[in-house]
Amino acid sequence: MAANGSGGMHDALLDSSLASDDDLLSNWYIYETMEPAVPQDDMFPAVIPDCEPTVSPRMYHICMAPISLAVLLGLSLLVKRRRLHQSCWNGVPGLLSPANFLEEEGNQGLVAAVFGILFSSLCVLVLDRDPLPFISHSSQSTREYWKIMALLYYPAFYYPLIACATVRHRLSYLVGCLLSWCHCVVHIWQRVDCPQSPKIYRYYSTLSYIPIILCLVLLSLWYPALLVRSFTVQEETLDKEVTGRGYYKKYLKAVLSKRPRKGSSTKIEESLLSRIQTYLCSYIYTPEEGFRIPLKLVVSITMAVIAVYQVALLLLVAFVPTIQIVRAGMTKDVVVLLVQFGLVPSDNPAVPGDMEKELNIVKHYLWSLEVCYICSLVLCCLLTCAMLLRTLVMHRNNLKALYQGAVLDVFYKAHILRPSRQAIVCWMSFAGFQTAFACLGLLIQQVIFFFCSVVFAFLVVIPLQYSTSSPFFTIVQNMWPFWLTLVVAVIVQHLAAHYQFLEQHPLRKELTNRRALYIVTYLLFPINVLVGVLAGVWRMVISGLYNAIHFCQLDISLLNRGVETFDPGYHTYCHYLKIEVSQSHPVMKAFCLLLLQPARPERPAAPQPSHVEEGIQLMQPERTPLSRARVKRSRARWGLAYTLLNNPSLTACRKTALSDPTANGTQLSPPKP
Amino acid sequence: MAANGSGGMHDALLDSSLASDDDLLSNWYIYETMEPAVPQDDMFPAVIPDCEPTVSPRMYHICMAPISLAVLLGLSLLVKRRRLHQSCWNGVPGLLSPANFLEEEGNQGLVAAVFGILFSSLCVLVLDRDPLPFISHSSQSTREYWKIMALLYYPAFYYPLIACATVRHRLSYLVGCLLSWCHCVVHIWQRVDCPQSPKIYRYYSTLSYIPIILCLVLLSLWYPALLVRSFTVQEETLDKEVTGRGYYKKYLKAVLSKRPRKGSSTKIEESLLSRIQTYLCSYIYTPEEGFRIPLKLVVSITMAVIAVYQVALLLLVAFVPTIQIVRAGMTKDVVVLLVQFGLVPSDNPAVPGDMEKELNIVKHYLWSLEVCYICSLVLCCLLTCAMLLRTLVMHRNNLKALYQGAVLDVFYKAHILRPSRQAIVCWMSFAGFQTAFACLGLLIQQVIFFFCSVVFAFLVVIPLQYSTSSPFFTIVQNMWPFWLTLVVAVIVQHLAAHYQFLEQHPLRKELTNRRALYIVTYLLFPINVLVGVLAGVWRMVISGLYNAIHFCQLDISLLNRGVETFDPGYHTYCHYLKIEVSQSHPVMKAFCLLLLQPARPERPAAPQPSHVEEGIQLMQPERTPLSRARVKRSRARWGLAYTLLNNPSLTACRKTALSDPTANGTQLSPPKP
Structure with missing residues (x-):
């Protein structure tokens, strides 16, 4: 019985599909034939022609790549010349540093913007038919190689944009200005020339270039600001700001002036509502005085946000227009x-x-x-x-x-x-x-x-x-x-x-x-x-x-x-x-900066013994009264143990720990009386 | 072109499927029509008839359920009579304990076997059409209720099998013997009578009953062994063994006689091979002297193994015969x-x-x-x-x-x-x-x-x-x-x-x-x-x-x-x-047992201070020399701190911790000198 019923349905299905086969196909393949069959919906009009912008990507790269190279060489020479009188040819830089990731500098936004341009270019090239702009119409077999080349080409291409800021010279700021304006104008011009492209979805190309353009706009505002600042602000203040000395001192100040925390007694009184509030607040990042997120983290989080944008855009344009076409063609x-x-x-x-x-x-x-x-x-x-x-x-x-x-x-x-x-x-x-x-x-x-x-x-x-x-x-x-x-x-x-x-x-x-x-x-x-x-x-x-x-x-x-x-x-x-x-470590950096100030040997404020920071609250032997040797030794031991108990990471730096490869610096035994 | 090619293939497909429609269906539904169409493969012969064993499940349960109830009542009365002369009607048990999960007893295998029977019955009843054996041919709407009833019925049905062991009396062992033999014989008889059933796969029913039969066989050997033992072994030894006193003493002995561990110096010398060996050995459970896994864990691991068997069996019989039929009917x-x-x-x-x-x-x-x-x-x-x-x-x-x-x-x-x-x-x-x-x-x-x-x-x-x-x-x-x-x-x-x-x-x-x-x-x-x-x-x-x-x-x-x-x-x-x-806690149990021995107040061996066990190594004030009050107090404090540092869980039991609800017993501050 089941077989009959199923067979009947099967027959009906075959009949109807045979009868309407031609209609079905002509409707089903509506998108492949590219006819404007359903003109009421503006999602799939006539074929989008291949658009050639006035400044083609090929032309742009052929012009800008040599300029970038020249800028790079010029800046290297500039740095060389500045350092020559200090130590003749010794430790002279060969290549410019893109960004001092481990030193705190002021230009976090600038570095993040260049990385953003780099990552967006990567997104574009992964899906592109011609990954390297010099070579057009590459074949399937060679495309893989060009893609690999492009992975190394783009960082080099945008190198001057990031390097101009680290040189810290008015000339480099000026070059940075000009370069970023140039890049920005070309990109905007290309998008205005060709807002639509046949790849994936008509506006996909334009939308995927938005992060690049925004980053370039940021750069073309940042460099002029740096240039103007270098003329108006005093040399020393600028140096202090740029090398992050200000931040380290601020951090130190924040640490040392820290008020004792409220005791645990307040914790009990917290209601459920306030606990939920605290929990929710722990999800929201609010800047804290005296602490700055390191540059590498800022860059990675910015990249992650751009990545979310690019992936979401790709997911959106790959699915929604297609299903709208299917719906209209049903x-x-x-x-x-x-x-x-x-x-x-x-x-x-x-x-x-x-x-x-x-x-x-x-x-x-x-x-x-x-x-x-x-x-x-x-x-x-x-x-x-x-x-x-x-x-x-x-x-x-x-x-x-x-x-x-x-x-x-x-x-x-x-x-x-x-x-x-x-x-x-x-x-x-x-x-x-x-x-x-x-x-x-x-x-x-x-x-x-x-x-x-x-x-x-x-x-x-x-x-x-x-x-x-x-x-x-x-x-x-x-x-x-x-x-x-x-x-x-x-x-x-x-x-x-x-x-x-x-x-x-x-x-x-x-x-x-x-x-x-x-x-x-x-x-x-x-x-x-x-x-x-x-x-x-x-x-x-x-x-x-x-x-x-x-x-x-x-x-x-x-x-x-x-x-x-x-x-x-x-x-x-x-x-x-x-x-x-x-x-x-900001305290180490601040300490190093203090050591490097021979003129005014200002001492850091006396540390609060209750709120210890690694490297600050060390033993202060001048306070110990000179009494019997045993008392002294026991006090010293006690102080050592107390310090180590509060700063376990210091154990790793002790002489015995360094010479003993088995010690891992945590098994603290309490001081024996 | 793509449309034409696809259409051509589509047409050919439709033609061929139309032409061979009848053949196809007759072959495809070979299993539903139950004809012996492909006699060369013995996986799907003629229809398996519904088999009615000599002792039907219904008869079995109708007979055994009252017997189980009677045994339960009888055993309760037996326990009552034994305890009456100790405390008249006071604390007299109403129902028997199935197993003393938190006390160490000798019958771990027996308890696990009964739980195994219970779980296998659960597996059978979840898939069964008649979950409760008294009611045959239940309707779809009432089946849910019978299943819920069955979830409570089966534990009660097998209750006497587990309870007979906890009563610790010769008569109960004898009853346990008889009951387990009876269950075992009936189950084996049923399987021999009807090895095949039409449910899921012909041998599925038999295979899924194997754990029940194995557990029942274990029980029917365990109870006679207990009975024989109760006649041959001395009363006191038996009591000691059964109540787990032997185990607690063994554990204590193992803890106190523990040799100091090999120092960390041997760890460095370990080669990669021996480390891999150690790692692999950590996956294999080997019994250790002086430590026994608690009963609840033994039961749960046994159940898990039976569960693996039942699920694997179901997965096997649900897929393999079906795909073999499809292959033969291709x-x-x-x-x-x-x-x-x-x-x-x-x-x-x-x-x-x-x-x-x-x-x-x-x-x-x-x-x-x-x-x-x-x-x-x-x-x-x-x-x-x-x-x-x-x-x-x-x-x-x-x-x-x-x-x-x-x-x-x-x-x-x-x-x-x-x-x-x-x-x-x-x-x-x-x-x-x-x-x-x-x-x-x-x-x-x-x-x-x-x-x-x-x-x-x-x-x-x-x-x-x-x-x-x-x-x-x-x-x-x-x-x-x-x-x-x-x-x-x-x-x-x-x-x-x-x-x-x-x-x-x-x-x-x-x-x-x-x-x-x-x-x-x-x-x-x-x-x-x-x-x-x-x-x-x-x-x-x-x-x-x-x-x-x-x-x-x-x-x-x-x-x-x-x-x-x-x-x-x-x-x-x-x-x-x-x-x-x-x-x-075995040490606590051993301590309690020692306290309950008023006749021979034997003291535990002196604890080794280097290898402390919670509750053993406490302060020993008689060793303190009676000197100045400060020295005494400082030593006492030091001893307390040292003990607490080595036994952090004790902190929770301190007077101050118990009266302070915020203390969680871990924030140990080092002793102040």
Whole structure:
């Protein structure tokens, strides 16, 4: 019987599809034939012609590449000339430094902008047919090689834009001005000339160039500002600002003037509302006086935001125009097919006649898909940006903790904060990893959220709209006694545990009624297995969701605490922190700057012994009264132990620890009396 | 052109499917029509008739349920009579305890066997049409209610089997013997009567009953052994063994006689091979003298193993016979369809004539699917069992650490080990959760591994066999320069970091050549983004695989360290440990037993101060020489601090900590001199 019924449907399907085959094909391939068949929708008009801008990319690069090279050489010579009288040919720079990542300088925005241009160029070239602008119409086999060349060409091409700022000379600022204006004008001109292109979606090219143009605009404002500033502000103040001396002093001041924290007594009084408020605030990054995020982090977060934009744009233009075309091109013949496959509810599925209502239903389905897609994309972007903000807060907390030597507040196991091969490689690739993880995280989230929203829409919302049955409602209807049993069992266990099995002493709770406890445990075992299945599903869902949402965060390991460094992201982050903290500790920098000031040997303010900062609160032997040797020694030992207990990271730097390769600097034994 | 080509293929497809429609259907629905169409394969012979065993389940339950009830009542009266002369009607038990989970007793195997019977019955009833054996041919609407009833009925039905052992009387052992023999004989008889059943797969029913029969066999050997033992062994020895006094003393002896561990100097000398050996050994559970896994854990691991068997059996019989039927029923008409969809390579796809070769290819494909399925299932079972063994090792390590008060070795944050409502509920449901997680973990692993093995087989192995192209080879062929670039870039960064950017001091490595480092960082940024994409994919894969493989382990949280208790499995485990450690600490039990021995007040051996165990090494004030008050006080303080430092969990029990609700017992400040 089943076979007959199915066969009948099969026949009808074949008949109808045979009859309407030609119509179907002509409608289905509407986009391939490029005819303006549905003129009421302006999403797919006539063919977009290949547009050739006045200043072609090829011309632009052929002109600008030599200019960039010349600027680079000129600036090198300029730096050489300036340093020659200090040490003749010794330590003379060969190439200019792009940015002093480990030293605090003022031009964080400028560096981030150049990196932004670089990354956006990378996004464009990955999808481009001609990755290297000199070579047009490259063949499939050679394109791979050109792409690899382009990966190295673009950083070199934009090198002068970033290097002009580090030279710190009026001439370099002027060159930077001219270069950035030139780049900016060419890019804007190209976009105005050719706003549309046939690649993926007509406006995709223009939209994907927006970050480049914005970054170039920023540069062409930043360099003039630097130039003007170099003329107006005094030399010394400028130097102080530019080399970050001001920041280090500010940091030191903020640390030393820190008021003692409010005691733990206030913590108890916090209400639930204020705790939720505090929790939410921990997701929002607000700048703090006396602390500045390191340059590398600023660059990586900016790159991640641009990556989110580029990926979201690509996801949007790859799906939405396509599904709009499919929706507009939907005909009754396709609807008949869908009805006969049982995908669309219909009153009389056997008669493929008047299908107006079903056609509308199918269009509504496609529209729902589109809505789900856009909603989930928006949600993903918001979540990723929130997580990036959150990651900034985490970075700051971790850095501050490590500056104070609280290694175990950040890492699960003790680490020695010193450079190593691994650490340097991780530091170099940190920004790239952060960018890539933001891209991938957005993709993963989009897949998950789109799937979930489609399931929700087609199992709950649409059946409610059309008052049809859905598997979800069937399950709820048939299995409600089962769910109720599970809920009741869990509640009963909680109530029994509270009122029967727990003796409420004022000081200490104790287990009581053990026999009843054993009996309940035994009798409820089968039900607890089923509760466990639900808990397992929840475990799966929550771990999947958590990992997907936090994928873009490098400061969180997606693995369990024991094996967390097997996560490549977290591993990179840990090593990055090692370099950052060991090489650009603000207090160390401030101390070095003070040492380098021979003229006015001003001493730092007396440190507060209650709020110790690594490297500041050391022993002060002049305060010790000269009494018996034992007292002295015991006090010294005590002081040493106290200092080490408060600054565990210092242990690694002690003489014994350095000569003993097994010591890892954390196993502090208390001072023996 | 594309449309025409596609249309032509479409037409051919429709013609052929129209022509062979009847043949196709008759072959396709071969299993539904139940005809012995393909007699050469013995997987699907004639219809399996509904088999009615001599002792029907209904009869069995109608007879055994009243007997069980009577036994239960009789045993209760027996216990009552025995205790009457001690305290008349006071504290007389109403119901028998199924098993003293928190006290160490000898009958771990017996309890596990009864739980095994219970769980296997649950597995059978979930899929059964008549969950409650009294009611046959229940309707769809009432079946849910009967299932819920059955969830409570089965534990009660098998109650006497477990309770007979806890009464500890010869008569109860005798009753247990008779009952278990009776159950065992009936079950074996039923299986011998009806080895085949039409449900899912002919032998499924028999295979799924194997655990029940094995458990019943174990019981019918265990009870006679207990009975014989009660006649032969002396009363006192028996009591000592049964109440676990022997174990507690053994544990204490093992703790106190512990030799000092080998120092850390041996650790350095360990070679890589021995470290790998140690790591592998940490996955294999070997019993340790003086330590026994608690009963609840034994039960839960046994249940998990049975769950793995039941789920694997269900997965096997649901897929393999079906695909074997499809393979045997595969005809040339279906092959033509597949060839025309492009799923099967063919020399002349237009002519649907001689398809012998293609038919063999399709059969080979299906056979490959079957092989992949079985291989991945075997792998899953092995992995899950390995993880369950590993979890036993972890349980032991955690319990030992907590017995010694090393809370922070086990938990990330400090916990107070005392019972609470939450803890009791988690303790009750622990075994159920472990069982359910093992089921779900196996399912998830099977999905992942089956998918991976199918992808590997169809993208790599089968194209190699038939020398056809596959997307995998195309990607490798086209993109090898790209992969090579990434590898070279990573190697170059490592080499540069090692030889250029790291100054090799003997004591301390330092960063050098900073400018070159910045330049390399800037120039390699685009390549590092692409390396980051690969790292991100690896992050996704490794976190997914890790979570899938460790899904059955409750001692591991699948979430990040900061939020690990949001994982329901790990949350349950943490609370379970609290109850287990606080209520059945072996040293505490041994101490209590010593206190309860008024006749021979034997004292425990003097504790070794170097290897402290919580509750043993306390202060010994009689050793303090009576000197000045200050010295005394300082020594006392020092001793207290030292003790607390070594036993942090004791802090929670101090008077001040108990009266102060904010203290969490871990913030130990060093003793002030």
